[in-house]
Amino acid sequence: MGKPDADGPGLPDLPPEWGRVVVPDDASALAAEAEQVRRELRRGGRASGRQPTLALPLLVLLVAVLTTLAGLVAVSWPRSSRTYVPATPAPYAPPAGLTGRSLPALDLVDAGQSPVPLRGLLPAMIILVDGCACPSQVAEAATAAPTGVTLITVAGDRAVAAPPAPGAAAVRPLADPAGGLRAFLHLPARPGSATALLVDRSGVLVKVVPEIRSAEDYRADLARLGS
Template sequence: MAGASDNGGWPPDGGSWDELPDLPEEWGVIVIPDDLSELADEVEAVRAELHPTPAAARWQRFTRRPAMRRLRKVGTLMLRAPVLIVSMAIMVTVASLFASAWPGPSRQAATQRTSGSTPAPSRTLPALELVGADGSAVPLRGQLPLVVLLTDGCDCDDLVAETVAAARPEIAVYAVSTATPSTATSRSQLTTAQTPRADGKTVRHLRDPAGTLREQLGLTAQDGTAAAILVSRTGTILRTFEHVMSATTMLSDLQRL
């Protein structure tokens, strides 16, 4: 039958714990505390023995000095300032590029004004049909380039004659009024409208009973003077004169028409 030494010093089943061997004397007095956190120092010492830390090199000891740490901190601050300035400059440059490339509201080109003239409210001559001296419908844009004289309330026979004389043969001249001409005047205008002029120039006396042309062009009411509209061969209104008493007022524009 095996003895107690055959079981590693532990008693056999059913044996008494009082027969356990004592701890070696060289271990000294072993005290097991109630709070295991009191053994933290011993744990750190054991870990240090198991995992020894390699000794720091000379340059590592040099860089760990307080003066070197302060120098590294100052160098970091000095490096951050230029980086921040460069970053802000890049952001401002990119923002200005986007602002210059972004389409803004379109600006209308400024037109040079002459005395007695205003820019035309409508840049294209309306496609109206007026009434000829013989009662037939006459397309307002039937012949271009064109000078339209609105002669309501105006004794404009001389103005019409001066305009015809100043205009080139290919420029038609229309004298437009809202009033219904008398019988004698109607016959005279009918003859003028049907009989070609010797100089090849076109002059027509037309009626606009409702005053639609003056309304669509935004012209002021009649005041004893005529209004003149100069239209290019594409139907674009080049110049509008709201108060005209003599063709000399628009002579330079007639030459460029």
């Protein structure tokens, strides 16, 4: 059946404490020993408290399911609906103390970029059109201006041609590239609106209209400029 390892040529040296090892000619003769080894391994696994090898795949599957559910809850969770309502800009008022102050000696420029001393055009109603050309409001002011009062439109970067105003006073279009008037007033240009200044012949600021809405905003003060 089998022969000891010591009698067989070519076998490696085995530890002497193993004793005499016999290698069978038929592998089926080892079935009983193999079954005994498997039983001992199973008993050892149960004694050590090890779980079956399916525990790890089940844990990974559980984590994947929980992650998917959390994502679905985050997407479908009802959110508070907020409707954005743009704020309506409130009319702004000129800084206190402007009325009664002397207009600074500024040089504006005409369409040919020639300097024009502002004080040489007084008394005047000055309309700042850097935020809006506002032709209808300029024409209305030209109609209301009394004789002897200059109506001036002032653009921010270039001279703006005045709209035709038949039967009304002439309009002098100028520009203020340096922004001297806005700096003096501390009033920023607002899109869609024009600002008016009424200045008497001595250079004193009589009235400031931050946003012209109608001729009634300045009519009485404009009439007094010509007296």
